[in-house]
Amino acid sequence: RNFEGLFETQVRPSEGSGIEAFASRAFDASLNWKDIEWLRSITKLPILIKGILTREDALKAVEAGVEGIVVSNHGARQLDYSPATITVL
Structure with a gap:
């Protein structure tokens, strides 16, 4: 319920995947x-x-004083153009 209405469930080929709109x-x-x-x-x-x-x-x-860093491309699910984690390590 917390994410209700946040994620677009339909991809319209003429409009792309909607990732830019989602990210914004x-x-x-x-x-x-x-x-x-x-x-x-x-x-x-x-x-x-x-x-x-x-x-x-x-x-x-x-x-900045963080205690930990997680090197990740967020699973490349929505960001499939991001470099692989092993590549950036």
Whole structure:
């Protein structure tokens, strides 16, 4: 129920898969590395970041103070153009 109406269930060949529309609704483009500071201020839990695909972003994550990094292309389900995890390692 939490995701009701979020995912488009039909692919219209003339309009593509809808991934661009989904991503623009599902992800906040204003998020940045400073948001880690805010997250740290409201929790004592370890902060992990998933989806890091470059050395530069891994270094930024460490500088931001995260406790863990998950190198992932998110299963290549919706992002099948992303590099394979083993490639970026």
